[in-house]
Amino acid sequence: EDQVTQSPEALRLQEGESSSLNCSYTVSGLRGLFWYRQDPGKGPEFLFTLYSAGEEKEKERLKATLTKKESFLHITAPKPEDSATYLCAVQAGGFKTIFGAGTRLFVKA
Amino acid sequence: EAGVTQSPTHLIKTRGQQVTLRCSPISGHTSVYWYQQALGLGLQFLLWYDEGEERNRGNFPPRFSGRQFPNYSSELNVNALELEDSALYLCASSPILTSGTGELFFGEGSRLTVL
Numbered sequence: 054e055d056q057v058t059q060s061p062e063a064l065r066l067q068e069g070e071s072s073s074l075n076c077s078y079t080v081s082g083l084r085g086l087f088w089y090r091q092d093p094g095k096g097p098e099f100l101f102t103l104y105s106a107g108e109e110k111e112k113e114r115l116k117a118t119l120t121k122k123e124s125f126l127h128i129t130a131p132k133p134e135d136s137a138t139y140l141c142a143v144q145a146g147g148f149k150t151i152f153g154a155g156t157r158l159f160v161k162a
Numbered sequence: 163e164a165g166v167t168q169s170p171t172h173l174i175k176t177r178g179q180q181v182t183l184r185c186s187p188i189s190g191h192t193s194v195y196w197y198q199q200a201l202g203l204g205l206q207f208l209l210w211y212d213e214g215e216e217r218n219r220g221n222f223p224p225r226f227s228g229r230q231f232p233n234y235s236s237e238l239n240v241n242a243l244e245l246e247d248s249a250l251y252l253c254a255s256s257p258i259l260t261s262g263t264g265e266l267f268f269g270e271g272s273r274l275t276v277l
Contacts, residue, residue, distance in 0.1 A: 085264045096252050096268030140205070144264040149218050150195065154204035
């Protein structure tokens with residue numbers, strides 16, 4: 054069965070303290086892996102798509118990487134405005150997109 | 163460019179009632195996805211529509227249903243509401259079958275409370 058597991062569930066950082074979020078997945082026929090950001094009470098906002106192992110994407114303080122079994126979202130020198138829930142999702146055959154439970158990130162000034 | 167719009171934003175129903183939620187996708191997107199997000203939980207896939215057809219369905223009972231109209235807008239219907247149906251219902255649109263890229267663009271959601 055297709056599955057996405059994110060860790061940690063919650064992460065508390067000081068402003069400027071870099072860290073990484075993990076997304077491990079089990080899926081047959083990966084079409085793409087996606088990262089989203091979700092603020093409280095709002096819909097998720099698309100960040101990145103990764104298609105193949107070894108691929109990397111960057112956006113401001115965020116960098117996403119992909120291996121054959123997991124993806125990492127690296128956050129460099131985070132700011133309080135980076136506080137949000139970060140969701141990982143995979144799309145397999147049938148175009149169904151499955152989401153992980155998310156990592157809640159808190160960045161303290 | 164207008165994003166995905168959903169209505170209503172909030173609603174309160176009682177057990178046993180029926181509800182209809184509406185979604186308008188981004189212009190040019192033919193696919194609409196519906197997800198349920200219960201408080202503190204992840205997004206659970208409900209339904210995927212494209213070109214008016216139901217393409218895929220998640221593990222939800224038949225009382226969750228929907229449709230897509232010729233203008234690609236969509237409705238999600240939930241019959242015989244139960245307390246555990248209380249959640250944020252998110253609609254997303256995607257150009258997936260036209261561009262091949264699978265990213266989803268979400269609306270702000272409809273917050274349903276069942277009393």
